[in-house]
Amino acid sequence: MAGGDFIFVTHGTQYADTGWVLAEAVTTVGTSSVDFIQFSGAGSYSAGSGLTLTGTEFSVNVAASGGLEIAAGNLQLAALSAGDGITLNSGSLDVVGTSNRISVSADAIDISTSYVGQASITTLGTITTGTWNGDTITEANGGTNQTTYTQGDLLYASAADTLAKLSLGTSGQVLASNGTDVEWQDLDGGTF
Numbered sequence: 499m500a501g502g503d504f505i506f507v508t509h510g511t512q513y514a515d516t517g518w519v520l521a522e523a524v525t526t527v528g529t530s531s532v533d534f535i536q537f538s539g540a541g542s543y544s545a546g547s548g549l550t551l552t553g554t555e556f557s558v559n560v561a562a563s564g565g566l567e568i569a570a571g572n573l574q575l576a577a578l579s580a581g582d583g584i585t586l587n588s589g590s591l592d593v594v595g596t597s598n599r600i601s602v603s604a605d606a607i608d609i610s611t612s613y614v615g616q617a618s619i620t621t622l623g624t625i626t627t628g629t630w631n632g633d634t635i636t637e638a639n640g641g642t643n644q645t646t647y648t649q650g651d652l653l654y655a656s657a658a659d660t661l662a663k664l665s666l667g668t669s670g671q672v673l674a675s676n677g678t679d680v681e682w683q684d685l686d687g688g689t690f
Contacts, residue, residue: 499524504537512544637661654680 503520507513517538524530545551548559558573560566566573585592595602601610635641642653642661650666656679667673667682674683 499527499532505534515539652680 499520501520501523504517506517508515516536518534519537521533521535522531524532543551543556545556550557550559558566558568560568568574583594585594593602593607595607595610598610598612600613601608634643634645636643637659642663644653644661644663647663648665652664652666652673653661654664656662664680664682670685671682672685673680675681
């Protein structure tokens with residue numbers, strides 16, 4: 499059997515109407531390998547995975563929902579392939595961020611710089627660890643409106659919804675009312 503010998507297959511379900519050529523000479527029949535290469539195939543095609551062959555026309559098998567679809571003769575991603583937070587826009591999957599909360603760029607998903615949680619703790623919940631750095635908390639927000647204290651300072655209401663601090667008096671003084679506020683006074687045996 500010489501290299502270049504050829505044979506035609508005229509019947510069969512898989513290779514009918516095809517022509518084959520022997521690639522290399524077969525020196526010992528039954529021992530040497532016999533390698534044929536297809537050189538013709540008049541109307542002979544077979545559909546692979548995901549394809550259907552009807553007559554001479556191939557069709558793409560697409561999933562009933564999601565995956566791929568054929569629209570206007572083009573193969574594209576089906577709209578149903580986009581999940582939560584993702585949209586399909588002209589064949590491109592886009593990640594969607596909530597306005598003023600999440601920002602999406604070409605290669606990053608971040609918390610938006612305009613998100614209220616970026617500059618304040620109003621949306622962050624309870625702080626359980628770390629160091630507190632913030633503005634003085636007013637009385638209306640449950641704070642004292644004070645930034646420093648010295649040993650012996652007293653905190654008192656100096657007006658409606660207003661707190662003040664009174665520094666420690668001198669030795670022997672007593673805390674007394676002047677009719678409006680509290681103050682330190684000397685104990686001198688006078689009238690009280």
